[in-house]
Amino acid sequence: MKKRITAMFFSGTDTTQKIVRGIAKELTELAELIELTELTDLDEMISFNEMDFTLPEAREQAVTYTKGDLVILGVPVIAGRVPNVLLKYLNTVRGQGALGIPVVVYGNRNYDDALIELKDIMEDNGFVVISAGAFVGEHSFSKELAQGRPDDRDMAVVREFTRRIYEKMNTDQSFPDLKVKGMKPYRPYYVAKDKQGNPFDFRKITPKTSSSCTDCKLCAELCPMGSIDFEDVSRIIGPCIKCCACVKKCPAEAKYFDDAGYLNHKQELEEACTLRREPELFS
Template sequence: MEREIINRKISAFYFSATGTTKKITEKLALEISAGAGQNSWEIIDFTLPEARKKQYSFTEDDIVVVGVPVIAGRVPNVLLKFLNTVKGNKATAVAIVMYGNRNYDDALKELWDILDEDGFNVLCGCAFIGEHSFSDTLAMNRPDEEDMNTAADFAAKIIKIINEEPKINAVNEYKVIEKVYRDYYKPKDREGNPVDFRKITPKTGDSCTDCKICAEVCPMGSIDYDNVSTLNGICIKCCACIKKCPVHAKYFDDENFVKHKIELEEENEARKLPEFFLIM
């Protein structure tokens, strides 16, 4: 067998504002490392702005598990410039997208393309489900134990693929044929008109204790540290500030946002399962 996984550097490389993508990306990296009998693997978390100012370069002997969340059915557009600076140098990549139980649309296809253009050898792709950023009930507490067990199963397949063992059964074969993606998913108002969610920003309630956690976790660095009720930059609706506020002081009250949140919860209640895609 050629290029066995043993003694190859393994990295978890991810953006994870609320921690769901982190859980799965790190789990896969951990399981791949353990399956290879290795004691260590690297974490590269590029969620916060400072981490995205660095240049990341890998080598042909690296295995990189790359995880990003799905926003509006695509790779978050605020990450595109950064991701295009990453140097794959023929490293083996596992592409992971994390979505909130609605649909990942073309996000996995897009991430696959990005990594391919960065010079990675994209081995396979995975779509996992995490608690939706807008909601605390939609896909609540996912990824859960069942998801983590599925990630371990996927990691076992990945190890076998890397070691070139035959007859690996994937859920689906997945191959990017052309770089054409559907447009970003657009919620609609009560009249059926598309709503531009980019203009919607979180509010800060009277229960705020000025602990600064929201400013520290904002992946865009947009929340003013001296006045956390002020936004100095864009909001990508990751809801890190809302989910990590210890006193629940951050919230959205925009009518269209609330309407869309309720629709998501009502229309996507059925549990969706992780998917594994492989190019043979």
């Protein structure tokens, strides 16, 4: 068993965090429970570590793991792919033979090619990918789409997934190439359309701030892109990836979107994606 298990994630509204942390902690506890009966040297005990790279400052330095590590790496799905704003950073995360588990979390529409893309990134950077998973979390745009997920049913799947990972690590040391769902070359990013069916530039849409804002600065502190002006939180000074951390975590509910294209896209997703989608595991 590896000596260090790391939960590594980007998670604006905490759904990816919950899944990745759940896998890592469950695996750590399972390994410790079993190994306590087998090991007498406490220096050999499993350790749990966490690397939250949601905020900009956490993505400023490269990270390197080794063969003594197992890394569960999780990102949200944006437009069916790994968020392009994370690609530069993810390519500075080096595996050097560490075991890796890519995890993507999507809002009940589809994860398209995000999982195979994240798997490729990890392998290209020296990780040995042994398992992978696509999970569902409450959609960043909506409080209705996949509401409250990951829920108890999802976390039960996390526990089952963890058991599979542990068994694989202790019975199979060859780790042949893992097959996951997705296409290569990757499909283009999913494109939002207006009511007339015409594509529009979703990237330019930014949140507004209502008069209920108390200027607590929490939105500026939580923005994963560092794009909310700390001196004037109503000003957006950088890219907005629509993670909605500022919207969902504002204690005064002062952040909102009013763009017609955004609202139409949100409504279409809520109407078209009501059927509950379940996690998909690859091991």
